[in-house]
Amino acid sequence: MESKILKYLSKYTSITKELENAVNESAFFKTYKKGTILLKEGSFSNECYFILDGCIRSYFLKDGEEKTIEFYTEEDVVTPANYGKSTPSRYYLECIEDTVVNVGNPTIENEMYQKYPQLESLSRVIAEVILTKQQESFTEFKTSTPEERYLNLLKTKPDLLQRVSQYQIASYLGITPESLSRIRKRIVYE
Template structure:
């Protein structure tokens, strides 16, 4: 059951079998049903999650309108770092777009894992750097690229995105209307097939 997480971790940091066994005593497997919430805004986020299978949409609500900030797929880490680090109310929601299998590590278990094996501190730092780089990339894309460029980069990095994620969430993530996304798709996708 933990095999995918163990493979991922050893790909990032070399770990012995004994060090890998610590995963099973510190992470808890969870299944989130489609449209179920891993985290809801207003609640503290006491965990970091590894997505083994499925899709998680990150969004917040402003003036009653949902704003998609990111969409995470398998072999990704998700959390609300601000809430996790400061034990404050989360400003975002983490919602499964399909049935999702994940592994959760709570803050206390994470600190115990760091004490048990310093290699996990390195893994934690590298994971946090990846999350920060992704957030920076999204911010730069939104500020400097045209919607068509953002869409092209999105489907280049996640080719099955269009089959797995509703168009309204993709459009929202790109900062455009679903109608604009339809126009971009019809212009670009025939070009990608040739």
């Protein structure tokens, strides 16, 4: 067990030796400098990523402002909404740190699913797990005040606040940078 991606997959099921070899062989690494744009709004996507190290942010522009959709870090899977589709992307993907990833593409992915049905089964399970987590995040967001959302982030992803600039955190929380600044001040003196 050397590769991070196998470690990740083995959380969900036991991996056969054969599949292990296949995953290792098809694992394709890439390294990006901080600031690299992996996907632009309006363009197409044929790549998905498994993050080994670093941080990727998805965002789009609304009224000239960057609205952060999500931050992805180590062990996260980044699959653009238009991955493998002939529709233009609604958002950007940007490396906000130097980032190392395994890259996948639809061709290899589908070949792998053909050869290893166990892998597709695993993908189904993982997709369902991520979907459940996503729904829980959404619910938490919907039923919380901005201050509660910030406190929750502090609790669940404290590292993110060290790694990411505050105005990006603010838009991720659905508020203005000024508001986040005031919330932080308020918390200190409470």
